[in-house]
Amino acid sequence: MSVDPKKLESIITQISGIVAARVVSDSDAIREIHIVADSGKNPKQIVRDVETAILASTGLRIDRKIVSVAQLNQEYQQEDDYSVESLKLEEIGKNLRITVSIKRDNETYEGVAEGPKTSLQRLKIAASAVLKALDDLSNDVFSVDDVRLINLAGKDFVVCHVTKLANGREKSLVGCAEVGRDTLIAAASAALDAWKRA
DSSP states (O other), X not given: OOOOHHHHHHHHTTSTTEEEEEEEEOSSOEEEEEEEEOSSSOHHHHHHHHHHHHHHHHOOOOOGGGEEEEEOOGGGOOOOOOEEEEEEEEEETTEEEEEEEEEETTEEEEEEEEEEOSHHHHHHHHHHHHHHHXXXXXXXXXXXXXXXXXXXXXXXXEXXXXXXXXXXXXXXXXXXXXXXXXXXXXXXXXXXXXXXXX
16 A cells, blocks of 8 residues: 555644654555654553554554654653543433533633534534634634544544644644543544644
């Protein structure tokens, strides 16, 4: 499968915590992936995030052994303090309404989204509520295009694709989050991760 290294680098650098990426390939396959990241995640988690983002975006499975990670000291990192504080569900007939609160320092941003109660739509509603919570922070337009629950290396992840429209130009943003106790929280966290890459 022919893959553009620049496209892969673009996908990888949209992952939360990754500062830079370099993909080395030849005509047959990817040979090396070099990552520079902050110290917010352990290297194994970064490698899993890279695997997940590439698989979800291109369908390509990579060998984690070709991924090398270099991490920056804490003093060089940018503060990244947006987080999902809470998520509330309300069933309204055939629809589901989700309210999400995003916290940053002493500020709280709340967003509400509603849609059908199907399993895939539930994830998209949670992701959309995050973007609505953060809507006033930017003049750009953000939309949730796809949200997927995938299993990789025995773990479940939610991957979210967001499109950003700015000055008439669209940009793809990909975020991911490992599923903990709640799949909807993971969907909201994946959307927040994508938004942070804008």
